[in-house]
Amino acid sequence: xxxxxxxxxxxxxxxxxxxxxxxxxxxxxxxxxxxxxxxxxxxxxxxxxxxxxxxxxxxxxxxxxxxxxxxxxxxxxxxxxxxxxxxxxxxxxxxxxxxxxxxxxxxxxxxxxxxxxxxxxxxxxxxxxxxxxxxxxxxxxxxxxxxxxxxxxxxxxxxxxxxxxxxxxxxxxxxxxxxxxxxxxxxxxxxxxxxxxxxxxxxxxxxxxxxxxxxxxxxxxxxxxxxxxxxx
Numbered sequence: 001x002x003x004x005x006x007x008x009x010x011x012x013x014x015x016x017x018x019x020x021x022x023x024x025x026x027x028x029x030x031x032x033x034x035x036x037x038x039x040x041x042x043x044x045x046x047x048x049x050x051x052x053x054x055x056x057x058x059x060x061x062x063x064x065x066x067x068x069x070x071x072x073x074x075x076x077x078x079x080x081x082x083x084x085x086x087x088x089x090x091x092x093x094x095x096x097x098x099x100x101x102x103x104x105x106x107x108x109x110x111x112x113x114x115x116x117x118x119x120x121x122x123x124x125x126x127x128x129x130x131x132x133x134x135x136x137x138x139x140x141x142x143x144x145x146x147x148x149x150x151x152x153x154x155x156x157x158x159x160x161x162x163x164x165x166x167x168x169x170x171x172x173x174x175x176x177x178x179x180x181x182x183x184x185x186x187x188x189x190x191x192x193x194x195x196x197x198x199x200x201x202x203x204x205x206x207x208x209x210x211x212x213x214x215x216x217x218x219x220x221x222x223x224x225x226x227x228x229x230x231x232x
Contacts, residue, residue, distance in 0.1 A: 181215025
């Protein structure tokens with residue numbers, strides 16, 4: 001056996017052990033990332049690369065949510081591997097959305113928050129989404145309302161109200177992001193939240209919550225009692 005063949009045999013044995021540990025439910029998160037990379041980069045030892053990526057992004061969801069340009073910046077990650085990660089990210093988004101489509105959101109609050117994170121983590125500009133819900137608090141539609149700059153996205157209260165009426169929505173969830181990590185609701189965010197809730201209440205439509213994704217943290221206007229500022 002040549003040296004190259006010997007190294008390949010060792011690598012194959014290591015990957016087989018990783019697969020077995022995964023099937024036995026014994027892999028640590030950084031090892032799961034390594035196993036994922038073995039399918040994206042089958043002809044290379046990816047142990048060092050997986051640890052570098054895990055150290056940089058912190059968690060696998062953070063890695064999968066990162067923009068393509070951020071992924072490709074990493075030495076050893078080419079477009080094919082970055083696309084593989086984005087496909088996994090899309091599958092996660094679809095899985096969370098399917099739960100919200102079929103059951104009340106308050107039955108799966110953790111998945112609702114995870115869906116918001118999946119939508120907006122790693123975005124380089126502010127985006128504002130509106131989730132329109134039916135009378136049973138199931139998702140009717142997730143609409144990208146606006147996309148703006150690094151610190152601003154327009155919100156048009158009349159358009160949101162009109163869309164809610166068109167969809168016969170009984171409740172909505174506001175979701176937006178701050179590209180800068182760990183920054184909570186601004187005074188403008190709070191003002192918009194109050195204005196929208198007051199406009200909706202006049203039509204018998206409720207504002208379930210306003211979520212803000214900032215870095216890997218999600219803030220809830222309801223939990224922070226910001227919705228208490230609206231007129232009752």
